[in-house]
Structures are given as C-alpha cells and as structure tokens.
Amino acid sequence: MNLEDGTRTLILVCQNVDCKSKGAGELMRRLEEAFKNRPEVEVRSYMCFGTCQQAPNVVLYPQRHWYSEVKLSDLSDIIEGIQQGKPVERICNKVDSGARELIYALLDAGIY
Numbered sequence: 818m819n820l821e822d823g824t825r826t827l828i829l830v831c832q833n834v835d836c837k838s839k840g841a842g843e844l845m846r847r848l849e850e851a852f853k854n855r856p857e858v859e860v861r862s863y864m865c866f867g868t869c870q871q872a873p874n875v876v877l878y879p880q881r882h883w884y885s886e887v888k889l890s891d892l893s894d895i896i897e898g899i900q901q902g903k904p905v906e907r908i909c910n911k912v913d914s915g916a917r918e919l920i921y922a923l924l925d926a927g928i929y
C-alpha cells in the first residue's frame with residue numbers, strides 16, 4: 818500500500834500528556850508541514866492510544882504502522898516510508914499487540 822495507488826493515509830499523532838511532554842506537538846507540526854500539499858494524507862491529533870509508557874506514539878491508518886518512542890530524527894524516515902508504503906521497522910509495532918488491536922478495532926469502526 819503506498820501513495821501511488823491512491824490510498825488515503827491518516828497519520829494519528831497522540832497529543833495527550835505523556836506524548837506531548839515528549840515532543841508530540843513538534844512531531845505533529847512537522848508532519849503537517851511535510852504533507853500540507855498532499856490531500857491524500859491527513860495528519861490528525863489523537864486523544865490517547867493507551868501506550869503512554871512508549872510515548873510519543875504515531876499511528877498510520879489504514880497501514881497499521883504503529884510508531885512508538887518517536888524522535889524528531891525519525892521523521893524523515895517516517896515521511897519517506899509513507900511515500901513508499903513501507904514501515905520504518907526499527908520503531909514499528911513495538912507496543913503490546915493487544916493495545917494495537919483494540920485501537921485498530923476502534924479505527925475500523927470509524928471511531929477516531
């Protein structure tokens with residue numbers, strides 16, 4: 818799945834206390850800037866993924882790429898990965914699979 822096939826990507830950036838205290842505000846600002854002219858990509862704040870110990874968390878949907886402990890230095894790889902439809906393996910899906918499945922079930926149900 819990549820941007821070339823017309824798939825819309827949602828980038829969900831947690832903005833709750835733990836993620837925000839570890840730089841999620843700046844991560845979101847930079848992602849918004851990177852994709853401001855790409856209508857097929859939407860950057861949205863998220864209330865809390867429940868994996869606060871591994872903050873900051875950024876989730877790509879529908880790709881189901883869950884990035885945790887994201888640093889500003891990871892952003893260029895994340896942006897490139899979105900464009901190529903590939904996850905950044907070193908920071909992807911490190912959180913508990915039960916937490917991930919719960920959030921994906923909510924997203925599949927249209928609850929953001």
Ligand code: FES
Pocket residue numbers: 831832833834835836837864865866867868869872873874
């Ligand atoms: S504060 Fe971000 S996952 Fe909970």
